[in-house]
Amino acid sequence: MEVFKMKKYFWVGICGILAAFAPLASADSASGTTTVSVTVGPEASLTVDTATTSLTTTGTVFNDYTGTTNLTYKIRTSTGSGTGSITAQVQADFAANGPSVASGDLTYTCTVSSPGSACSQQTASTSAATPVATFGADAHSADTGNSASTTWTLKNRPQIKTGTYSVTVTYTISAT
Amino acid sequence: MDSRWKKFAELLRVFGRGAIVALLTPAIVNSDVRSTTQTLSASLYPLGKVTVSPAMALARSGQPFSAHSGTLPVNYVVRTTPGGGGSITLQAASEFSPYGGPSIAAGALTYTCSGATLGTACSGAQTVSTAAQTPVLTLPAGACTGGGGYCSSADVNSVSIHFAMPNNPSWKTGTYAASVTITISAI
Numbered sequence: 001m002e003v004f005k006m007k008k009y010f011w012v013g014i015c016g017i018l019a020a021f022a023p024l025a026s027a028d029s030a031s032g033t034t035t036v037s038v039t040v041g042p043e044a045s046l047t048v049d050t051a052t053t054s055l056t057t058t059g060t061v062f063n064d065y066t067g068t069t070n071l072t073y074k075i076r077t078s079t080g081s082g083t084g085s086i087t088a089q090v091q092a093d094f095a096a097n098g099p100s101v102a103s104g105d106l107t108y109t110c111t112v113s114s115p116g117s118a119c120s121q122q123t124a125s126t127s128a129a130t131p132v133a134t135f136g137a138d139a140h141s142a143d144t145g146n147s148a149s150t151t152w153t154l155k156n157r158p159q160i161k162t163g164t165y166s167v168t169v170t171y172t173i174s175a176t
Numbered sequence: 177m178d179s180r181w182k183k184f185a186e187l188l189r190v191f192g193r194g195a196i197v198a199l200l201t202p203a204i205v206n207s208d209v210r211s212t213t214q215t216l217s218a219s220l221y222p223l224g225k226v227t228v229s230p231a232m233a234l235a236r237s238g239q240p241f242s243a244h245s246g247t248l249p250v251n252y253v254v255r256t257t258p259g260g261g262g263s264i265t266l267q268a269a270s271e272f273s274p275y276g277g278p279s280i281a282a283g284a285l286t287y288t289c290s291g292a293t294l295g296t297a298c299s300g301a302q303t304v305s306t307a308a309q310t311p312v313l314t315l316p317a318g319a320c321t322g323g324g325g326y327c328s329s330a331d332v333n334s335v336s337i338h339f340a341m342p343n344n345p346s347w348k349t350g351t352y353a354a355s356v357t358i359t360i361s362a363i
Contacts, residue, residue: 026221026257029361032228033269034248036285037353038341039233040277043240074241076345141345 042082044075044175047145055154065154069169072145073116077135077175084135084175086116088150090126091168098165101126105155106167112148115139124152129172139175224254224262224360234341244341250312251334252360253321254294260363262295262315264335268306269355277352278341280306285354287339294319294333301340309359312337 048071055065077084088108090101099105104123112118116133124130133148228251234244256262266287268280278284285304289297295315302310313335320327337358 027260027361027363028221028223029359030225031357031359032226032250033230033355033357034228035231035353036246036248036339036356037231037233037351038235038244038272038278039351040343040347040349042349043343043345045240074345076347076349078349082349138348140347143342143344143346145345 040076042076042078042084042175044073044084044173045145046074046086046171046173047072048171053152055152057156062156062158064156066152068149068151071132071148071150071171073133073148073173074141074143074145075116075135075139075173075175076141077137077139079138082137082139082176084116084139084173086112086132086134086148086171086173087129088122088124088132089129089170089172090124091170093126094165094167095163097161098163099154099157099160101167105157106152108150108152110148110150113146115141116146116148118148124169132171135175220255222254222256222260222262222362224362225252226264226358226360227251228358232339234339236343241343241345243343246339248337248339249334250337250358251332252294252313253332254315254360254362255320256315256317256362258318261317262319262360262362263311264295264313264315264358264360265309266302266304266312266337267309267357267359268304269357271306272352272354274350274352276348277350278344278347280304280354284344285339285341287337289313290336290338292333292335293330294321294328295335297335304339304356312358315362 048069050069053067053069055067057063057065073086075084090106093101101124106124107121108124109121110118110132112133116135118133119131122130132150228248232246232248234246236242236244250264252264254262268285271280272278283303286301287304288301289312291297292313295313297313298311304310318326321333322328322331
């Protein structure tokens with residue numbers, strides 16, 4: 001009889017405990033976890049802001065023609081041994097009887113904002129890319145891009161026939 | 177019939193009934209049939225379970241410095257009460273590591289939600305936070321996964337989270353990782 005009473009009280013107690021915790025079971029939550037990763041590599045992009053650069057001459061007769069092409073670049077080079085560059089190459093020479101890239105009539109100087117290093121004066125070429133800017137390891141442009149430019153100088157030789165002459169210049173940016 | 181026979185017949189009638197009763201009584205005593213009722217009840221509480229891939233990589237799409245993106249499928253099973261509801265939320269458990277790359281605190285990681293098979297996916301772009309949970313899905317009252325009818329027909333429900341991250345030149349090269357926790361709640 002006493003054992004029966006103890007069992008009864010035990011089960012009554014268990015029920016009481018369950019009843020007390022019942023409200024806690026009226027809501028539930030669970031979680032899962034994932035790791036989001038991204039690999040950021042060396043990258044570079046370039047925008048030519050001056051679609052057509054007109055070369056003009058001012059001042060004294062037979063002064064050279066000059067003009068400036070503006071660029072905006074973005075770059076990220078690797079830490080350690082990363083490098084970067086901007087180059088320019090003339091696609092094809094001026095038409096016959098006009099100025100001659102092959103003869104060295106077209107030269108340029110460079111202006112490049114940090115972190116790039118500007119080139120010294122260069123002679124444009126149709127056969128090889130020539131430097132505009134260089135970058136070292138762990139170089140970073142601003143998120144909105146940085147500015148650069150090439151200022152062109154075209155010889156104004158009397159032998160050149162009158163007319164309008166043009167060439168296409170390709171700029172290339174690279175990053176490692 | 178004389179009076180003696182009448183007495184005998186009367187005795188036989190009385191004692192015979194008693195004999196019958198005496199014969200039947202042991203059988204009645206040895207057979208005990210009782211009935212009772214048992215109420216069976218089950219309390220079905222709101223429940224939720226969420227499953228996600230342990231890792232996902234964001235990838236650049238297209239041109240240099242184009243944004244990184246990636247989709248995380250989230251599978252879930254849930255039961256909400258008629259007067260309750262529920263939700264799935266997202267929170268970054270940690271900042272991107274190592275330092276020098278994207279920053280959750282700076283708002284670099286955003287997401288949109290789509291394709292919810294039960295409930296309503298979040299609306300518009302959400303910015304992941306390390307400090308607060310942000311919405312992925314809202315679950316209605318009386319929602320339940322699987323079986324059809326008033327529950328969803330799918331045995332496992334799903335929603336997609338589309339992460340997006342810019343690609344800033346100022347970040348150092350390398351691989352960056354952050355832990356993100358997806359939580360489902362049911363009431």
